[in-house]
Amino acid sequence: MLKTRIIPCLDVADGRVVKGVNFVDLVDAGDPVQSARAYDAAGADELCFLDIKATHENRGTMYDLATRTAEQCFMPLTIGGGVRSPDDVRDLLLAGADKVSFNSAAVADPDVVARSADRFGSQCIVVAIDAKTVSPGKWEIFTHGGRRETGIDAVEFARLMTEKGAGEILLTSMDRDGTKQGFNLPLTRAISDAVPVPVIASGGVGTLDHLVEGVTEGHASAVLAASIFHFGEFTIREAKDHMAKAGIPMRLT
Amino acid sequence: MLTVIVDYESGNLHSAEKAFQRMAREGDAGDVLVSSSPEDVARADRVVLPGDGAFPACWKELHDHRGISEAIDEAVNGKGRPFFGICVGMQMLADVSHEYTETPGFGWIGGSIEHIAPTDKALKVPHMGWNDLVLDQPHVVLEGIETGDHAYFVHSYHFHVANTVHLLAHVDYGGDITAIIGRDNIIGTQFHPEKSQKAGLRMIANFLKWKP
Numbered sequence: 001m002l003k004t005r006i007i008p009c010l011d012v013a014d015g016r017v018v019k020g021v022n023f024v025d026l027v028d029a030g031d032p033v034q035s036a037r038a039y040d041a042a043g044a045d046e047l048c049f050l051d052i053k054a055t056h057e058n059r060g061t062m063y064d065l066a067t068r069t070a071e072q073c074f075m076p077l078t079i080g081g082g083v084r085s086p087d088d089v090r091d092l093l094l095a096g097a098d099k100v101s102f103n104s105a106a107v108a109d110p111d112v113v114a115r116s117a118d119r120f121g122s123q124c125i126v127v128a129i130d131a132k133t134v135s136p137g138k139w140e141i142f143t144h145g146g147r148r149e150t151g152i153d154a155v156e157f158a159r160l161m162t163e164k165g166a167g168e169i170l171l172t173s174m175d176r177d178g179t180k181q182g183f184n185l186p187l188t189r190a191i192s193d194a195v196p197v198p199v200i201a202s203g204g205v206g207t208l209d210h211l212v213e214g215v216t217e218g219h220a221s222a223v224l225a226a227s228i229f230h231f232g233e234f235t236i237r238e239a240k241d242h243m244a245k246a247g248i249p250m251r252l253t
Numbered sequence: 254m255l256t257v258i259v260d261y262e263s264g265n266l267h268s269a270e271k272a273f274q275r276m277a278r279e280g281d282a283g284d285v286l287v288s289s290s291p292e293d294v295a296r297a298d299r300v301v302l303p304g305d306g307a308f309p310a311c312w313k314e315l316h317d318h319r320g321i322s323e324a325i326d327e328a329v330n331g332k333g334r335p336f337f338g339i340c341v342g343m344q345m346l347a348d349v350s351h352e353y354t355e356t357p358g359f360g361w362i363g364g365s366i367e368h369i370a371p372t373d374k375a376l377k378v379p380h381m382g383w384n385d386l387v388l389d390q391p392h393v394v395l396e397g398i399e400t401g402d403h404a405y406f407v408h409s410y411h412f413h414v415a416n417t418v419h420l421l422a423h424v425d426y427g428g429d430i431t432a433i434i435g436r437d438n439i440i441g442t443q444f445h446p447e448k449s450q451k452a453g454l455r456m457i458a459n460f461l462k463w464k465p
Contacts (some may be wrong), residue, residue, distance in 0.1 A: 001384065001385065001424075001425055001426075002376075002380065002381075002382050002383070002384045002406075002424075002426055003382060003383045003384065003385075003403070004382075005382050005383065040450070045382065045383055067267065070267050070268045070271060071271045074268065074271075074272050074447055074448060074449070074450055074453060074454060075405070075448055075450055076405060076407075076445075076448050094267065095267065096267040096268060098268070098407075098448065119306075119310075120305070120306055121305055121306030121307055121310075122379065122409070123305065123306070123379055123381070123407045123408065123409070124305065124306075167379050167381070167407075168379075168381065196377060196378055197377055197378070197379065198377045198379070198381050198382070219375075221377055221381070221382070222382070251383045251385075251403045253401075253402070253403060
């Protein structure tokens with residue numbers, strides 16, 4: 001049976017983890033590779049690096065990070081942030097990423113997803129969708145870190161992205177991100193039920209029950225979280241045990 | 254001893270290279286080389302064929318690299334070198350693929366590549382993530398691997414084996430999905446051993462000392 005995935009996400013800027021990871025005794029809490037190794041050992045199912053300050057000039061540091069991580073962690077790695085073209089996808093895949101995530105560029109030009117999926121396969125193309133509630137039961141896409149509204153319906157956009165070849169949707173609720181109040185479950189469920197591909201729920205996790213709800217009520221295939229793991233509030237193992245007790249199939253070995 | 258990972262510009266070889274290199278180093282199993290040269294394949298003691306993406310594109314890329322598929326054929330069927338196919342590299346062992354269009358495969362293990370159609374409509378395609386293996390037959394390359402061990406899958410099409418004598422392991426995803434196939438000097442995994450942590454690294458180590 002396929003297991004529900006837990007994915008810790010590391011925000012990276014200039015090759016360093018923003019705010020650091022403090023759940024184990026790392027020599028350098030700001031080193032993404034050390035953090036990745038710790039999560040690998042802790043039983044995380046995948047890893048996600050998000051380049052939150054991606055500029056053309058600092059792309060090299062992300063390639064270097066991908067390479068060094070892939071040398072040491074034999075688990076799936078997704079990289080996002082500032083990805084604009086099929087060539088960006090290619091460079092990240094060659095550096096060591098397994099999946100590459102589009103965000104603003106897919107909103108500006110949905111066909112960039114099709115061109116990338118045709119070239120590299122849907123299995124490595126993720127589209128990250130940042131959505132906000134605009135009225136009950138209606139959500140729209142926001143770009144540029146949630147600052148720019150687009151007027152595009154989130155559910156329609158998710159469908160369009162999978163038609164273009166996205167193999168997975170990383171869905172972040174901008175209303176909930178950083179609030180620790182739990183995922184936006186109606187949004188997560190609307191999108192999970194609308195698309196044939198796996199959906200990763202993100203944004204708002206504060207407790208282990210939130211992770212459970214993302215799957216049981218939000219119908220997500222995977223849950224992504226950052227701060228509850230980075231700051232040692234919960235270990236990956238505690239999260240998995242909690243989800244397994246709630247009846248969700250988890251990889252516990 | 255030389256293990257060649259065939260590079261025909263299909264996806265990410267970096268992690269496969271690192272995983273094979275690490276296990277070769279730990280097992281004193283010689284060198285690991287990523288190469289697109291038929292000459293390197295010809296002198297290889299072991300051949301690894303990876304593959305990501307769509308079957309027709311992979312098959313075309315492989316055959317656009319002049320001489321490489323002939324060199325693989327000679328190594329595997331002429332000289333009997335151990336062969337490891339990964340993901341689409343495993344699917345290419347089939348007679349035919351029905352991904353998008355009908356594309357022939359090597360036909361070294363009878364069967365066809367078909368779209369995954371889980372009986373439970375709530376199950377997503379691609380089949381993406383960790384699934385637990387059910388071993389159907391013992392095999393030297395599976396030493397230390399047990400039913401219940403997890404492996405990392407990401408695929409929308411899968412291998413229907415014509416003869417279950419070639420089926421070494423499967424997983425459940427709204428029906429059986431072929432996970433590992435093999436015969437004689439050939440083995441292939443639908444999952445990514447280089448992404449499957451302990452169980453995957455163990456299989457790679459076993460392959461590197463396999464003497465079929």
